[in-house]
Amino acid sequence: MGIGGQALIVGVGGLGGSAALTLASAGVGRLVLLDHERVGPSDLGRSALLGTDDIGAPRAGAAAARLGTLFPKVEVVAEDRRLAPAEALGRFSGAGVVLAAVEEPALQFLAGVAALRAGVPVVHAGALRTTAQLLTVRPGGAGACLFCLFEEPPTEGELPTAQRVGVLGPVSTLAGALLGAEALRLLAGEHGAYEGRLLTLELRSGSARSVAVPRRASCRACAPLVTGTGPVAAGPTTSGEGLPSTAAIGHPERPRPTDGSAAISAQLLVPGLGEGQPRLAQARVRVIGAGPSAAPALLSLAQAGVGLLWIDDPTEGSVDPPGWLHHPAAATQRGKGAAASLSTLRASAAAAPYPTGGVPTATLVCAPTVTEALAAAEQARRAGVLHVVMERDADGGSVVVVPPGAPCYACARSASTAWRPWQPAGAALACLAAAELVMGIALPSPVGVRVDLARGVPTVRTTTRLAGCSCAAAKAVAR
Ligand SMILES: [Zn+2]
Numbered sequence: 511m512g513i514g515g516q517a518l519i520v521g522v523g524g525l526g527g528s529a530a531l532t533l534a535s536a537g538v539g540r541l542v543l544l545d546h547e548r549v550g551p552s553d554l555g556r557s558a559l560l561g562t563d564d565i566g567a568p569r570a571g572a573a574a575a576r577l578g579t580l581f582p583k584v585e586v587v588a589e590d591r592r593l594a595p596a597e598a599l600g601r602f603s604g605a606g607v608v609l610a611a612v613e614e615p616a617l618q619f620l621a622g623v624a625a626l627r628a629g630v631p632v633v634h635a636g637a638l639r640t641t642a643q644l645l646t647v648r649p650g651g652a653g654a655c656l657f658c659l660f661e662e663p664p665t666e667g668e669l670p671t672a673q674r675v676g677v678l679g680p681v682s683t684l685a686g687a688l689l690g691a692e693a694l695r696l697l698a699g700e701h702g703a704y705e706g707r708l709l710t711l712e713l714r715s716g717s718a719r720s721v722a723v724p725r726r727a728s729c730r731a732c733a734p735l736v737t738g739t740g741p742v743a744a745g746p747t748t749s750g751e752g753l754p755s756t757a758a759i760g761h762p763e764r765p766r767p768t769d770g771s772a773a774i775s776a777q778l779l780v781p782g783l784g785e786g787q788p789r790l791a792q793a794r795v796r797v798i799g800a801g802p803s804a805a806p807a808l809l810s811l812a813q814a815g816v817g818l819l820w821i822d823d824p825t826e827g828s829v830d831p832p833g834w835l836h837h838p839a840a841a842t843q844r845g846k847g848a849a850a851s852l853s854t855l856r857a858s859a860a861a862a863p864y865p866t867g868g869v870p871t872a873t874l875v876c877a878p879t880v881t882e883a884l885a886a887a888e889q890a891r892r893a894g895v896l897h898v899v900m901e902r903d904a905d906g907g908s909v910v911v912v913p914p915g916a917p918c919y920a921c922a923r924s925a926s927t928a929w930r931p932w933q934p935a936g937a938a939l940a941c942l943a944a945a946e947l948v949m950g951i952a953l954p955s956p957v958g959v960r961v962d963l964a965r966g967v968p969t970v971r972t973t974t975r976l977a978g979c980s981c982a983a984a985k986a987v988a989r
Pocket residue numbers: 654655656657658659725726729730731732733
């Protein structure tokens with residue numbers, strides 16, 4: 511397996527799990543999953559890959575087993591151990607890209623510096639509360655590495671962690687899908703969207719920032735790569751010699767909550783979202799579409815604790831490419847197949863085919879065509895129901911959020927009438943749509959927004975009404 515076909519993922523929790531699904535959907539030749547933890551109850555709230563039956567099993571092995579079922583053609587290697595400084599360099603040198611999807615700062619920094627030394631691009635990702643962050647570092651590039659930004663890895667307890675302050679499951683899955691899409695760009699030899707740019711996506715305020723972060727000339731970690739006098743110029747070693755801050759790396763394992771329910775509530779307890787949790791638990795969400803483009807959204811909604819998922823897709827049989835939820839060999843009615851897969855993966859998930867005439871709390875539109883999307887959105891608008899419409903575009907697409915009374919989808923949609931076929935990198939768009947819907951249910955806002963996702967970078971703007979549109983007659987619902 512040559513470079514370009516192998517991705518190494520450090521950490522297969524929420525972030526690493528959806529990144530792995532994105533890469534496997536794209537048919538990446540070989541995936542190496544490195545994780546030393548075991549599946550805990552809190553993983554179920556974040557991971558699109560791990561299921562109820564996996565609790566207690568090694569995360570790497572459980573993730574590899576599920577990927578093997580969904581994507582039998584992809585070679586998946588599970589390594590149930592903690593990344594160690596002494597072996598990191600040798601471990602990374604054959605990879606086309608390294609995905610640093612681990613929460614522990616010491617391991618993020620170790621993955622970053624070892625990838626630099628091994629001459630492999632690395633993508634760092636993190637998710638906390640309702641915020642996702644991504645940064646790509648290419649060896650010898652002009653952009654900052656983690657050491658340029660922080661100088662030293664933060665010590666344990668210095669930074670908030672999802673384990674302590676919580677993370678909204680769909681935000682973690684979204685960050686992982688963006689991470690996977692970025693890794694695909696790098697494997698294809700393209701410029702990374704987050705190279706020298708730190709992306710911060712804040713779902714709660716609905717803002718996205720992509721800020722240039724140049725390399726720091728005095729940085730100990732990446733400066734030698736540029737001048738050509740550092741350890742890389744002398745060839746990779748396996749000793750880990752010359753890696754900065756080895757003292758801070760490899761500290762003892764974090765204590766994890768042992769009580770299952772406490773762990774679940776800790777990760778769902780996002781400050782300010784307290785009252786939103788019961789709203790999600792009571793919600794009935796109708797999802798239109800259950801093909802590969804909708805599967806990441808269905809998983810995200812189940813993670814968020816949505817009370818009931820009504821899956822509306824009567825398509826018979828399956829000609830789909832493999833998706834996040836079930837393999838096309840499982841030929842059945844799509845809606846029923848997706849509901850069955852979700853229930854298998856999450857014992858707590860309530861999913862059923864949409865009952866004709868059922869009135870949902872909110873609707874997610876993942877329709878295959880513009881015409882069907884317009885019809886579904888209009889039906890939801892007339893019913894006075896929050897709806898989010900996903901439209902696939904050249905490299906990403908758009909998500910339109912329509913709360914009751916806001917400019918309708920016809921007012922806010924793209925001028926383009928031809929949607930692109932589903933691409934593996936499009937999983938990020940489905941995750942974004944689901945995350946927007948979850949935020950809209952948990953913390954209702956009367957403002958309609960449109961998020962354009964182009965090459966991994968979202969742009970958020972408020973929607974406006976077209977002159978003369980009949981949606982102006984609708985009464986805005988005061989919240
Ligand atoms: Zn640096």
